[in-house]
């Protein structure tokens with residue numbers, strides 16, 4: 147008998163086809179009545195396919211007492227209560243490593259866009275202003291500047307390598323010094339922010355990182371400093387960020403992630419010193435295919451009694 151699984155949201159066609167071929171798949175997002183579907187199929191569900199935003203909500207956990215595994219499309223699992231999963235014996239998998247390059251590219255893209263004012267210069271050309279008003283004007287440059295990475299993990303290390311290629315000085319902050327890494331370590335985030343031109347945030351969302359980029363950290367970064375966040379909105383005090391950008395207490399921001407996605411503080415829309423992205427860090431054809439493949443393979447490994455490829459719990 148094929149196992150019954152619950153998909154919480156739409157995924158790539160290749161993923162949906164692979165799951166449909168192997169399991170009886172129930173599509174929760176298509177249900178006209180979510181509670182009714184959960185009550186109906188929940189007792190038979192053995193696996194869940196989810197993503198970093200949808201996580202594993204409490205109503206799904208409650209409705210699926212026989213749930214064995216949640217396979218998540220994304221490396222960040224802050225939307226899943228891992229302790230509750232462990233307590234219920236639910237295994238959890240994510241999609242680490244395959245997205246490192248794409249997310250690192252996005253971080254550098256935001257830095258280059260902000261520093262070289264690429265969106266503004268593009269708009270300038272399109273508006274015919276190069277002809278009517280002459281040259282666009284001068285911009286900053288990444289070369290020779292100092293970047294502090296908050297979270298020198300799998301993605302942070304790829305960002306660091308790319309910053310070195312831009313001839314930047316790299317330093318980092320984390321809970322633990324990584325003695326075999328070549329970059330200077332700061333035990334204190336505020337002290338690092340004071341010393342750098344760019345603060346790049348790429349640590350996981352968690353209780354220990356909530357609001358870690360506080361008003362004090364932003365003020366330490368200062369009027370010539372810029373923030374790039376490709377991690378989670380929860381790491382940054384967003385109200386303080388908006389305030390610091392508006393008052394010139396920090397120089398600029400490149401943001402891929404926000405506190406209440408897809409809602410973005412409207413105050414940011416009118417700011418010239420900000421570049422915004424709708425959480426696109428891993429959103430390339432190549433990377434999303436590799437992430438989807440891991441979602442499918444982790445479920446397959448579980449139901450075949452084989453070791454999970456990328457277990458979290």
Ligand code: NAP
Nearest residue numbers: 222297298299300301320321322349350354376377427428
């Ligand atoms: P990772 O390999 O686990 O690295 C995380 C790093 O953060 C580690 O170096 C860790 O160092 C540091 N860290 C953890 N807790 C900390 C704390 N309380 N204070 C300071 N540093 C802390 O994770 P990853 O694979 O690089 O992914 C990082 C995060 O990026 C994900 O969790 C996800 O939220 C986000 N992400 C975003 C996108 C996007 O589309 N924008 C895509 C992928 C991932 P220590 O243990 O030494 O503290």
Ligand code: 8YV
Nearest residue numbers: 197198199219220221222428
């Ligand atoms: C995805 C992410 O946008 O991997 C993560 O943690 O934030 C991104 O890769 C997300 O998980 C897909 O839903």
